[in-house]
Amino acid sequence: MQAVKYIFQSHGDRRGQLVAIEENKDIPFRIKRVYYMYDTTAGVVRGCHAHKTLQQILICIHGSCKIRLDDGKDRKVISLEKPCEGLYISSTIWREMYDFSPDAVLMVLASELYDEADYIRDYNEFINFVRNS
């Protein structure tokens, strides 16, 4: 499965911590879009889709959450609990984000601009897409 947890270098000194992320260096793509979610409703599950081409890095810059991943063959769950952790998700991986702490801020670095046509929102359609690609 092309989903990998990264640990970004944290530049710490007596003032605190700083993480820098450079495109094509710390992550494997150019960043075309940044978005983030916060004030997530308790118990909610977000995502529940895959992307045809989009690659992303998910970083829980405050609080914590879990991400359930499914590439059509294998499944795994990744927890994001620190601002220096990032989850790389390639295209064609079904993702579900859940178990958000009340203070969670989940920031996403994306390889493409927003395009609804890139989403696969039906799980059976996702399985067929994976089998045929």
Ligand code: T46
């Ligand atoms: C993903 C996971 C991790 C925009 O207008 N522009 C954007 O760039 C995005 C991402 C969303 N929107 C609008 C579309 C919807 O009306 O914001 C609303 C919520 O989006 P969505 O329901 O797709 O949010 P999630 O949390 O289910 O999924 C998002 C991303 O859409 C998706 O690419 O991989 O986070």
